[in-house]
Amino acid sequence: MTDRAPVEILHLLHEVSIGRVLDEASSRRVFDAILAGRLTDLDIRQLLEGLQRRGPTVDELVGAARAMRTHVTPINVSALPGPVIDTCGTGGAPKTFNVSTIAALVVAAAIPGRIFVAKHGNRSRTGRGSAEVLSALGVHVDAGLPVQERCLRECGVCFCFAIHHHPAARFAGPARRAIGSPTIFNLLGPLTNPAGAAHQLLGVYDPSLALTVANALARLGSDRSLVVHGHGGMDELSTTGPNRVWAVEGESMVAGSLDASDYGFAPSKPDELVVGSLEAAVGLARAILRGEGGPCRDMVVFSAGVALATALRGVTIGDACEKAQEAIDSGSAAATLASLGRLSNERPVD
Numbered sequence: 001m002t003d004r005a006p007v008e009i010l011h012l013l014h015e016v017s018i019g020r021v022l023d024e025a026s027s028r029r030v031f032d033a034i035l036a037g038r039l040t041d042l043d044i045r046q047l048l049e050g051l052q053r054r055g056p057t058v059d060e061l062v063g064a065a066r067a068m069r070t071h072v073t074p075i076n077v078s079a080l081p082g083p084v085i086d087t088c089g090t091g092g093a094p095k096t097f098n099v100s101t102i103a104a105l106v107v108a109a110a111i112p113g114r115i116f117v118a119k120h121g122n123r124s125r126t127g128r129g130s131a132e133v134l135s136a137l138g139v140h141v142d143a144g145l146p147v148q149e150r151c152l153r154e155c156g157v158c159f160c161f162a163i164h165h166h167p168a169a170r171f172a173g174p175a176r177r178a179i180g181s182p183t184i185f186n187l188l189g190p191l192t193n194p195a196g197a198a199h200q201l202l203g204v205y206d207p208s209l210a211l212t213v214a215n216a217l218a219r220l221g222s223d224r225s226l227v228v229h230g231h232g233g234m235d236e237l238s239t240t241g242p243n244r245v246w247a248v249e250g251e252s253m254v255a256g257s258l259d260a261s262d263y264g265f266a267p268s269k270p271d272e273l274v275v276g277s278l279e280a281a282v283g284l285a286r287a288i289l290r291g292e293g294g295p296c297r298d299m300v301v302f303s304a305g306v307a308l309a310t311a312l313r314g315v316t317i318g319d320a321c322e323k324a325q326e327a328i329d330s331g332s333a334a335a336t337l338a339s340l341g342r343l344s345n346e347r348p349v350d
Contacts, residue, residue: 005038013043016050027063035071035168044175048183055209056184061216064184065191071168075148075160075195080116083223084152085311087303088120088190089203090213091129092182093235096273097296099303100203100236101130102285103324105340106304107311108156109332110323115311116152118195122162128278134159136282138341146348152195155339165194182206187213191220198223199311201303203235207244214246214253224249226310228258232270237306239268239299260302263321268295289334301325 012022012030022030030047033039039047051060077084085107087100104119121130131141141161143151151158162169169185176183182205190202191213200222204210207229214227225248231241239260247254261267272295275281288297305321312320327333 005033005043009033009038010043013039013047017046019050019054021057022060022063024059024063024066027060028067031064031067032070034171035067037168037171039171041174041178044172045178048172048175048179048185051184052179052181056187056212058212058215058219061184061187061191061212062219065188065216065220068166068169068188068192071166072192072194073145073165073167075118075145075152075158075165077116077118077149077152077195080153082114082116083199083311084116084118084195084197085199085201085307086118086120086190086193086195086197087201087307088193089235090182090186090190090205091124091235092186092205093203093230093233094270095124095126095128096234096236096270096299097275097284098128098130098133098281099299100201101133102288102300103201103303103307104157105289105336106300106324106327106333107307109327109336110304110308110320111312112156112332115156115308117157118152118160118193118197119157120160120162120165120189120193120197122189128275128281130159131161132278133281133285136278137285137337138345139337140341140344143344144348147344147346150348151340151343155336155343157336157340158195159340159344160194162189166192191216200225201237201307201310202227203237204229205233205235210244210246211255214248217248218251218253222248222250224310224313226306236299237303238273239265239295239302240270240273241267258306258317260298263302263305263318265298265302266295268298272296273299289328289337291329291331297328301328
């Protein structure tokens with residue numbers, strides 16, 4: 001902890017605690033103070049709980065995201081010849097399996113050299129988040145920046161471990177753990193990709209927050225992104241029924257729906273999409289990547305197809321899903337995982 005926050009910041013915290021909203025500039029000042037270590041755990045908890053009670057506004061979310069972006073450890077993507085996309089969700093929804101993590105590998109393998117996936121992720125309270133699963137699959141999730149950048153260039157995908165790219169967020173850790181439920185930081189993670197991904201397939205746990213997130217993306221300079229709230233309350237595109245979606249392109253946003261059955265996928269049941277342990281999650285990922293069929297594979301292919309169509313102009317979801325199927329069946333997706341594992345574990349070249 002550094003010097004105590006100035007009176008102005010404490011006044012803004014009080015405003016939130018009594019239900020008032022902050023403009024973008026004020027929100028940015030408050031979150032800058034958090035990330036500089038100038039607020040106590042109690043201050044941060046009261047702020048997060050105040051925002052949680054009513055839900056953050058677009059101004060508050062944008063201001064907080066801009067603050068976090070100034071503290072991020074960035075990945076250099078300037079030399080990449082194609083768009084960068086992230087498949088990171090907010091978490092906080094009923095846990096299924098690691099859809100977005102497996103889909104990231106499939107997207108990277110589907111059209112090599114045309115699309116790049118900077119998969120932002122973290123550990124999970126369940127013990128089977130993206131970091132745990134990728135680590136168990138042989139990926140060095142703690143690899144440094146030069147290695148991540150090489151993985152992105154040569155494999156088309158890298159893993160951006162949030163704890164390393166957002167070290168200043170540690171100041172909010174005790175308050176978040178004390179609250180024990182999703183806070184604004186769950187929304188901020190996908191909005192602060194270390195590679196500055198201008199394309200996203202972003203799952204949101206609460207449909208009442210999805211419009212706010214979509215409008216924040218539009219304000220923050222997203223190129224083309226899709227915010228989704230999955231059927232059954234998932235923060236993923238589901239194959240169990242129609243999904244609510246908010247398409248962001250530049251400064252515009254359009255709400256709609258997407259149903260996997262419209263693209264030839266059989267409807268699945270929620271209990272078919274759940275794993276109970278890290279070992280089961282890793283086994284399922286390997287099974288999907290080696291070509292085994294079933295509802296979990298369908299969900300990965302659908303998510304990967306929508307991500308491809310979001311990032312690449314002129315590619316339809318139907319065509320993109322076929323590309324995703326081919327990436328799995330040809331072995332390209334499994335080879336991408338193998339390459340990511342090998343390169344992420346190599347020492348950086350001096």
